[in-house]
Amino acid sequence: MRKVLLLGASGSIGTQSLDIIERHKDRFLLTGFSLGQRVQYVPEVLRRFPSVHYLCVSNASDAENLRKTYPNLEIYHGDEGLVSTIERCPCDMVINALVGFAGLVPSVTSLRLNKILCLANKESLVVGGSIINGLLASGKGKLWPIDSEHVAIAKLLSCIKRENLSRILITASGGSFRNKSREELSHVTREDALAHPTWSMGAKITIDSATMMNKGFEIIEADVLFGIGVDRVTPLMHDESYVHSLIELKDGTLLADVSKPDMHGPIEYALMEGEVPFEPVKGQCLEDFAPYHFHAFNPDRYPAVPLALSSHKKGGNSNAILNASNEIAVYAFLEKRLPFLQIEEEVRYALNTLPWMENPTLEDLIRTDALTRDAVKRHIGG
Numbered sequence: 001m002r003k004v005l006l007l008g009a010s011g012s013i014g015t016q017s018l019d020i021i022e023r024h025k026d027r028f029l030l031t032g033f034s035l036g037q038r039v040q041y042v043p044e045v046l047r048r049f050p051s052v053h054y055l056c057v058s059n060a061s062d063a064e065n066l067r068k069t070y071p072n073l074e075i076y077h078g079d080e081g082l083v084s085t086i087e088r089c090p091c092d093m094v095i096n097a098l099v100g101f102a103g104l105v106p107s108v109t110s111l112r113l114n115k116i117l118c119l120a121n122k123e124s125l126v127v128g129g130s131i132i133n134g135l136l137a138s139g140k141g142k143l144w145p146i147d148s149e150h151v152a153i154a155k156l157l158s159c160i161k162r163e164n165l166s167r168i169l170i171t172a173s174g175g176s177f178r179n180k181s182r183e184e185l186s187h188v189t190r191e192d193a194l195a196h197p198t199w200s201m202g203a204k205i206t207i208d209s210a211t212m213m214n215k216g217f218e219i220i221e222a223d224v225l226f227g228i229g230v231d232r233v234t235p236l237m238h239d240e241s242y243v244h245s246l247i248e249l250k251d252g253t254l255l256a257d258v259s260k261p262d263m264h265g266p267i268e269y270a271l272m273e274g275e276v277p278f279e280p281v282k283g284q285c286l287e288d289f290a291p292y293h294f295h296a297f298n299p300d301r302y303p304a305v306p307l308a309l310s311s312h313k314k315g316g317n318s319n320a321i322l323n324a325s326n327e328i329a330v331y332a333f334l335e336k337r338l339p340f341l342q343i344e345e346e347v348r349y350a351l352n353t354l355p356w357m358e359n360p361t362l363e364d365l366i367r368t369d370a371l372t373r374d375a376v377k378r379h380i381g382g
């Protein structure tokens, strides 16, 4: 039995993780969870999972009210509360389904405490990849990614001898604006951007998919997880999101992972720690998903990808600048304070302006994140 703490329970990955925990009741016991401001969701989670005794929410006032309603629960709040919850809640496994930089310290804390970390929060890996890999090498913690492409790649790599690998082809749907030219992007709205053609996800990652910053992040994520180097990860446009990624062997053979676009599968694979549950999904035949369309990736159409990769190659605290500026710009776009095409301009501005440093500690990354947020907010104005 694995005792599980779920961070970000009210989100897209969080709610689907609850489904998987419920599906495998014999294997998982939910002992705690966190969510941000959607506290109206707390009673439902507690009804479904009476084993929960630890809870964390964003606001102090919400925590205070919840303590009155649930005197038997240990309830925390805010960023520090997330750390306390990981420290106090009896758990073997932490699912990090938080969005953004807020997920980094919880990831690091989980690994410092030698937990099994099921990680959807890719921003942790983008910003703190070296620190996370250091903790994995020196401690007893484990990491299972929750991202459809990386679960696909992990599965495919487990089928081959590593020395036969030539490169990874990471698929990309192209997001909500894939049929628009750069010129047509200047007037797109928040509502247009949130209508993703193949996946239903949280708002931030849906915008990251439209700019393709998400694919830049995922190539970095692949390097951190599989140590392959970003030059051996090639993005490949694929309209239907059925082929989750491919690997190419040295003799040119391509191996692909094909299934419906549904995050329950990757979440289940991570929570089962790479064990594939023997329950073939009915009606999944290759022809059901056909036809498949693939196109070459055009970096001029999606400049966020080369921007992300050059940041990663620069190293140091550069990815913290990349991530923080992107977060501030994405939320400004969602609040209708910034045009869509300006998102990547704000990232470029931050990468060119903020001070670079080699070998940052966690505290340096936190400082870089805060400095970048302030600088980009000032630059956007309003």
Ligand code: NAD
Pocket: 007, 008, 009, 010, 011, 012, 013, 014, 034, 035, 036, 037, 038, 058, 078, 097, 098, 099, 100, 102, 120, 121, 122, 123, 146, 147, 148, 199, 200, 201, 202, 203, 204, 205, 263
């Ligand atoms: P979401 O916005 O739907 O959910 C985020 C969760 O985190 C919510 O529970 C929210 O309350 C909580 N949260 C947000 N900010 C917080 C803060 N500052 N402090 C505490 N809690 C906070 O996001 P999502 O789409 O589920 O994505 C979560 C992560 O998973 C992201 O890093 C995303 O890139 C990654 N991911 C998502 C998908 C997907 O299909 N949604 C797929 C692959 C990877």
Ligand code: MG
Pocket: 147, 148, 149, 218
């Ligand atoms: Mg993905």
